Amino acid sequence: MFTIQLVISFFAGGLFIALQTLLSERVPLKWRGAVLTIPSTMALGLLFIGLTKTPGDVAQATIVIPAAIGADYIFVLTFALLSKFNLIINFLISLMIWATSAFLLIKFPPTNFLISLVVYCIPIVIICYLIIKKLPQSTTLTPVPMTFKHTAIRSFIGGSIITTIVILSNTFGNIWGGIFSVFPAAYTATFLIYSQVHSKKIIPAVAKSFFMPGIPGFLIYAYVAGITFPVIGIWLGTLAAYAGTAIFYFIYHLAKTSN
Numbered sequence: 001m002f003t004i005q006l007v008i009s010f011f012a013g014g015l016f017i018a019l020q021t022l023l024s025e026r027v028p029l030k031w032r033g034a035v036l037t038i039p040s041t042m043a044l045g046l047l048f049i050g051l052t053k054t055p056g057d058v059a060q061a062t063i064v065i066p067a068a069i070g071a072d073y074i075f076v077l078t079f080a081l082l083s084k085f086n087l088i089i090n091f092l093i094s095l096m097i098w099a100t101s102a103f104l105l106i107k108f109p110p111t112n113f114l115i116s117l118v119v120y121c122i123p124i125v126i127i128c129y130l131i132i133k134k135l136p137q138s139t140t141l142t143p144v145p146m147t148f149k150h151t152a153i154r155s156f157i158g159g160s161i162i163t164t165i166v167i168l169s170n171t172f173g174n175i176w177g178g179i180f181s182v183f184p185a186a187y188t189a190t191f192l193i194y195s196q197v198h199s200k201k202i203i204p205a206v207a208k209s210f211f212m213p214g215i216p217g218f219l220i221y222a223y224v225a226g227i228t229f230p231v232i233g234i235w236l237g238t239l240a241a242y243a244g245t246a247i248f249y250f251i252y253h254l255a256k257t258s259n
Helices: 002-024 029-036 041-052 055-062 065-081 087-107 113-134 148-172 174-180 185-197 200-209 214-232 234-258
Strands: none
Touching (some): 002 148, 041 174, 041 234, 055 234, 065 087, 065 113, 065 174, 065 200, 065 214, 087 174, 113 200, 148 185, 214 234
């Protein structure tokens, strides 16, 4: 049964993230970051933790998510800073820095959601944003052709991460599952493909678009999921978490429109 769940998580995660990244290239630039940061890896990761373990395990996994978001944006910052260099070297260095951050979180995990947010997440995100904002911003971007190669790359990355979340959560515990549930899978696929198809100059602008409204959306989803999954179950909990995120995105859109 567990093997079947892993296979389903691989294909479901791969398809979801591939469609998400493809859609993000076909919306206006101001909404590209919003589409890319719709909780996908996190949502599927928490869903499959709930399916393979219990809704209570999901609540435990969400505690570390704000801190893990901080690690994600260290990855984003590193990739943006090194965007002028060789793509493979850039990716490997960025991945190693993310892995180091994740290891530190495993060694020194936050004890509750508030500490995870205030101590581990907010200061790091602010610093990363201020640095990326200083980088040269090139916003000229055209949609990447929907080829089999690009779709397969996105699907493989997404499916692999979702499967890894389920395996780590069941093998090593909920902290591992929580950290990997926000692994920057969509960001990785976007960076790798954009670096090949477009000029590397586009990477800092794409990185900057990942901050808003994405980060609050992630945090709202994780917080609502942690509260609702143990009470109303994984399916209604997923719906409630997405509803909370959607309400925030709607308010954000109204605020942007009024300005």
